[in-house]
Amino acid sequence: MLRIRVRLPDRPGSLGKVARILGAAGADVVQMAVLERDNGRALDDFTVLWPAGAGIDRLCDGLASVPGVDIVGIWPTAEPQGAFPDAALIGQLAADPGRGAVTLADAVPALLSADWAGLAEPGAGGGLSHTSLGGAADAELPDLEPVRPRAFTAEDGTQYAICPVAGRVLVVARTGAPPFHRSEVFRLAQLAGAAEAVIAGAGGTRGTGEPSDGNLVRSS
Template structure:
C-alpha cells in the first residue's frame, strides 16, 4: 500500500490524537508513524504517516478527517518513507563508506526521507552539481530569497527548503509539490543532516 503523509493541526489535549487515530483507522488508513512538529498555544502540529489502500479514494480520507472537531488539515501528500531518524543515520553511513559518491547519496536520499519530490545540490556558482532522478528535465531553479537555511514557496507554488552546506559555499535544495511548506522542525533536521555531510565529506570536497 502507498504511504501518505498527513499534516494536521489539532488541540493539544489528552485524547485528541487518539480520536484522530480511530478516525484514520475507520477510514482504512494504517498509521505507520507520528511526528510532533510543534506545540504552542494549546495546539499541536503533527505529521502522521499512514499506509493507504491503493484503490481507495483520497476523498474518503479527507472526509473522515473533516469530521473531527477542532482538527485542521494542512495537507496530504504521497511519501516513500516514514520520517524516522534511522534513515538520516543510514545516509550518513553511505556517504562515509563512499565519499566520492557522497553528494549523490545525500541528494538521492533526502526526497525519500523528507517526503519531497526532488532535490539538488547547488554549487558555489548556483548551478546544479547533482539532481535526484525525480528532478524535472530541464530543471528550472527558483529564485532563493536572501541567504541562510530557510523554507520558501516558489512562484510556481512549489515548496522549497534551501540548506547551505557549512562553509563549502554549496547548498542543498529540496522541493515538494502539492504539499504544505517545510516546517521549521524539518529545516532544523535538514541542517543537522547537511552538517553531518560536511563533517563526513570535508569542506572543499564534493560538497
C-alpha cells in the same frame, strides 16, 4: 504511503481520536511526529500506508468529523521504513564520502516527503549540477539567495527548502504539499552538517569525486 499534516487540540485523547479515525478509513499509521505545540494547539504529521491510486475522500471526511481537527495537507511520500533513517543515511555517507553530497541529495526527498532534490552551484546563474530521481538538470530554479537553511514558496506554488552543503546549495522541492516546516529545515541542516563532517574527514572531496578547495560552507 501518504503524509498527513493536521492541526488538533493539544489535549489528552486528541491523538488517539485522529489515529482511530485514520484506522477506520483504512489507513495504517506507521509513524507520527509532533512538529509544534502552541496556544493549546498542536501540529502533527502522520505517515500512513494507503493503497496506491485510492482516493482520499474517506480520510478527509473522517478527519473533518473530529472536533477541532484541521487538515493542513495530504500528499504522497516514500519515507524509508525503520526507526532511524537519518542514522542509516550517515552510514551511507561514511561508506563513500567522495559522493557524500550526491548521496545526501538522493536520499533527502524520501526523508522529507519531497518530490526531488538537487545540488546547485552558488552565485548568480548557478544551475543544478546533480538532481535526484524525479528532478531535471535543466529545471528553472527560483532565486536561492540568501543561501542559508530556510524554506520558501516559489511563484508557481512549489515549496522549497534549501541549505548550504560542501560549497554548494542543497535544494529540496515538493508540490501539492504544505510549506516545509521549520523542524524539517532544521533536520535538513543537521543532515548537511553531518555530510560536511564526513566529507571533510575524508580529505575535503566535493561529493562527485573531484578535489575541493576545502572551504566548506557551514550550516548555521
